[in-house]
Amino acid sequence: MNMMDKTMVTKTVKIAANNVNVHYADSHAIKDVSVGIEANAVTAFIGPSGCGKSTFLRCLNRMNDTIDVCRVTGEILLDEEDIYDRRVDPVQLRAKVGMVFQKPNPFPKSIYDNVAYGPRIHGLARNKAELDEIVENSLRRGAIWEEVKDRLDAPGTGLSGGQQQRLCIARAIATEPEVLLMDEPCSALDPIATAQVEELIDELRGNFTVVIVTHSMQQAARVSQKTAFFHLGNLVEYEATGQIFTNPQDPRTESYITGRIG
Amino acid sequence: MPTFWLIIILLALSVAGFLLGRHRALATADGDIRALHSLPSYYGVNVAMWAGVPSLALLASWLLLQPMLIETRVVKSIPESMFAETGSLNLLMSDVRRLAEGLDLAEERGLLSNDQINALDLESSNLRVELGTIGVALGSEILPEVLSAAQSYRGFSKTGHLAMVVACLGLAGAGFVYALLQTQKDLRARNLVERGAMALLVLAASLAILTTVGIVLSMLFETVNFFGLHAWSDFFFGTTWAPNFRGDSELSILPLLWGTLYISAIALLVAVPVGLFAAIYLSEYASPAVRTLAKPLLEILAGIPTIVYGLFALLTVGPMLLRFFGQGENGLLGLDWMSGATSVLTAGFVMGIMLIPFVSSLSDDIINAVPQTMRDGSLGLGATKSETIRQVVLPAALPGIVGAILLAASRAIGETMIVVMGAGAIAKFSGNPFESMTTITTRIVSQLTGDTDFASPETLVAFALGLSLFVLTLGLNVLALIIVRKYREQYD
Numbered sequence: 148m149n150m151m152d153k154t155m156v157t158k159t160v161k162i163a164a165n166n167v168n169v170h171y172a173d174s175h176a177i178k179d180v181s182v183g184i185e186a187n188a189v190t191a192f193i194g195p196s197g198c199g200k201s202t203f204l205r206c207l208n209r210m211n212d213t214i215d216v217c218r219v220t221g222e223i224l225l226d227e228e229d230i231y232d233r234r235v236d237p238v239q240l241r242a243k244v245g246m247v248f249q250k251p252n253p254f255p256k257s258i259y260d261n262v263a264y265g266p267r268i269h270g271l272a273r274n275k276a277e278l279d280e281i282v283e284n285s286l287r288r289g290a291i292w293e294e295v296k297d298r299l300d301a302p303g304t305g306l307s308g309g310q311q312q313r314l315c316i317a318r319a320i321a322t323e324p325e326v327l328l329m330d331e332p333c334s335a336l337d338p339i340a341t342a343q344v345e346e347l348i349d350e351l352r353g354n355f356t357v358v359i360v361t362h363s364m365q366q367a368a369r370v371s372q373k374t375a376f377f378h379l380g381n382l383v384e385y386e387a388t389g390q391i392f393t394n395p396q397d398p399r400t401e402s403y404i405t406g407r408i409g
Numbered sequence: 410m411p412t413f414w415l416i417i418i419l420l421a422l423s424v425a426g427f428l429l430g431r432h433r434a435l436a437t438a439d440g441d442i443r444a445l446h447s448l449p450s451y452y453g454v455n456v457a458m459w460a461g462v463p464s465l466a467l468l469a470s471w472l473l474l475q476p477m478l479i480e481t482r483v484v485k486s487i488p489e490s491m492f493a494e495t496g497s498l499n500l501l502m503s504d505v506r507r508l509a510e511g512l513d514l515a516e517e518r519g520l521l522s523n524d525q526i527n528a529l530d531l532e533s534s535n536l537r538v539e540l541g542t543i544g545v546a547l548g549s550e551i552l553p554e555v556l557s558a559a560q561s562y563r564g565f566s567k568t569g570h571l572a573m574v575v576a577c578l579g580l581a582g583a584g585f586v587y588a589l590l591q592t593q594k595d596l597r598a599r600n601l602v603e604r605g606a607m608a609l610l611v612l613a614a615s616l617a618i619l620t621t622v623g624i625v626l627s628m629l630f631e632t633v634n635f636f637g638l639h640a641w642s643d644f645f646f647g648t649t650w651a652p653n654f655r656g657d658s659e660l661s662i663l664p665l666l667w668g669t670l671y672i673s674a675i676a677l678l679v680a681v682p683v684g685l686f687a688a689i690y691l692s693e694y695a696s697p698a699v700r701t702l703a704k705p706l707l708e709i710l711a712g713i714p715t716i717v718y719g720l721f722a723l724l725t726v727g728p729m730l731l732r733f734f735g736q737g738e739n740g741l742l743g744l745d746w747m748s749g750a751t752s753v754l755t756a757g758f759v760m761g762i763m764l765i766p767f768v769s770s771l772s773d774d775i776i777n778a779v780p781q782t783m784r785d786g787s788l789g790l791g792a793t794k795s796e797t798i799r800q801v802v803l804p805a806a807l808p809g810i811v812g813a814i815l816l817a818a819s820r821a822i823g824e825t826m827i828v829v830m831g832a833g834a835i836a837k838f839s840g841n842p843f844e845s846m847t848t849i850t851t852r853i854v855s856q857l858t859g860d861t862d863f864a865s866p867e868t869l870v871a872f873a874l875g876l877s878l879f880v881l882t883l884g885l886n887v888l889a890l891i892i893v894r895k896y897r898e899q900y901d
Binding site for chain 2: 208210213215238239240241242243245246248250252253254255256264265268269315318319322
């Protein structure tokens with residue numbers, strides 16, 4: 148599929164953010180951002196360091212709640228329900244909106260227990276056999292089953308960096324989220340592991356809505372259907388990926404993708 | 410020349426060396442600092458080092474070694490019939506030393522001249538009375554052998570001291586001259602001083618280690634003496650602790666060890682949950698404001714002297730426990746389990762309070778060392794905070810926490826004041842925490858206080874107990890360090 152074809156894809160909106168502002172103590176990190184993230188597509192957030200793309204990503208599953216000084220205003224709708232509504236339990240929300248982090252962070256447990264962690268907490272399996280099935284399916288969808296099926300009892304921390312990151316993706320999949328947020332998932336990986344993870348992201352699109360923050364414009368171009376460019380806390384441009392990279396409307400976007408700012 | 414003045418002279422020589430060295434270095438460079446290899450003060454320090462350090466080191470080792478050497482020489486001059494065993498030789502030698510010191514004093518006060526002292530004999534004068542007039546009290550009548558030994562002791566001391574003064578001044582002078590002659594503008598004084606600084610640091614580090622070795626060795630010798638007088642099988646495998654001075658004491662470590670471990674176990678039962686939960690609260694839940702206030706407050710507990718904890722045990726906790734669990738019908742619960750304020754529970758409880766900051770502050774550091782990404786990973790999967798702590802943070806921190814607990818345990822095992830005051834003095838095997846029991850440390854204190862005879866097993870057993878305690882806590886510390894170190898490797 149070449150880039151121009153991607154613009155043809157139109158989907159329903161999974162997450163709608165309207166006029167979101169984020170403050171860290173005194174600094175205004177996200178300024179009035181509105182964006183609609185499409186279901187079953189990969190949306191990439193790009194922009195220079197400190198532009199707020201990770202902060203915005205962390206708003207989508209309320210991970211910013213764990214930071215004391217962080218204040219979020221505006222509205223973020225997941226399936227037309229405001230996730231910052233008082234009635235929403237952020238803990239349940241995070242089960243629905245899974246997250247993969249910049250640095251692979253397997254728990255110091257066995258590979259099996261790493262993947263089984265979410266299902267156990269949320270009571271997704273009625274018995275051991277069902278749990279085994281969830282673990283196997285998740286590892287398969289994380290494209291790491293073949294490599295680890297013989298050593299599920301080995302510690303997850305003993306895997307290579309790329310394997311660890313795929314394990315973390317499998318772990319996030321295991322709770323059957325609807326949305327997967329990825330915060331620079333390849334920045335700590337070598338090119339081969341990056342390629343494997345990118346391939347995986349493309350496959351995940353079939354079942355999940357994926358939002359990925361990345362520093363690499365090539366990566367955004369390779370894996371995403373829509374791209375949002377952030378700059379100094381503003382959402383500068385949000386368009387189909389092909390559009391952004393071939394025909395940016397905003398001069399700042401053009402400067403960034405041609406390497407003049409960033 | 411008194412040693413004090415010798416030290417002053419050596420120091421003065423160093424200061425002079427500093428000034429002269431700096432001056433000379435500048436002179437060789439015609440007063441231009443830029444022509445020097447190092448800053449002028451480095452040349453000064455270099456000369457001062459050469460003048461002061463070797464001579465002062467010689468002085469220190471001389472002062473340590475001279476008495477030992479003289480003593481062995483003097484002992485040879487005392488006929489063997491005078492001392493049957495080592496114990497009385499020590500007594501004899503202390504008589505000799507005291508007499509020699511008395512004679513020194515007599516000479517200083519002008520009561521006797523040096524020649525008079527060397528010519529002294531016991532028939533013509535009443536030395537004991539004479540020395541009494543200048544305030545030197547001698548215990549018993551002076552034996553002729555002791556007098557002659559004291560005379561030769563003084564002779565050796567005087568010669569030795571003179572030799573020391575000459576040697577130290579000679580060495581200082583030689584170093585001074587050598588370093589001063591070396592001083593010219595191209596001398597790499599900065600590098601030499603650097604090496605000197607390193608030597609100083611090495612010296613400090615090795616002193617600390619050597620002291621530890623010295624302590625262990627001194628304990629070891631006394632322990633060997635003890636096992637010469639008392640069966641080791643009774644010490645390690647006996648069941649009764651019953652020292653008496655009739656000579657048939659049963660001195661077994663086991664009842665004491667049981668008391669020690671029992672009290673320590675209760676202390677840990679108090680300290681570990683409270684300390685750990687406090688650490689979890691402080692590191693995971695507390696806001697920065699609470700944390701900055703609460704952490705130092707908790708650590709104040711660690712600064713309270715243990716004797717104060719002992720008073721707390723004796724005056725507050727003991728009577729309180731007694732009101733709950735004792736006094737029969739008059740007690741709060743109507744129980745009659747406890748008969749006195751001192752008990753295993755009293756000591757263990759108070760010791761537990763003492764250990765809380767120990768456990769909490771170590772655990773707090775360890776929990777904080779668990780990477781934030783772990784927590785994020787768990788929270789991102791929809792786990793609550795306490796699920797995250799229970800299932801991810803604590804397992805990751807567990808080895809470190811175990812290390813912290815072992816360190817606290819070794820602290821508990823070695824604790825003395827609280828158990829002296831709170832635990833009682835009865836050595837026995839019992840599972841009842843309301844009874845008095847005693848510990849190794851308490852028994853060491855009681856065996857060594859009061860009138861002690863360092864030739865009897867009842868006293869020497871203290872050293873065997875001390876060494877056993879040392880081995881026990883050392884083992885625990887080593888184990889704790891191994892565990893903590895292994896844990897560190899996991900994330901770095």
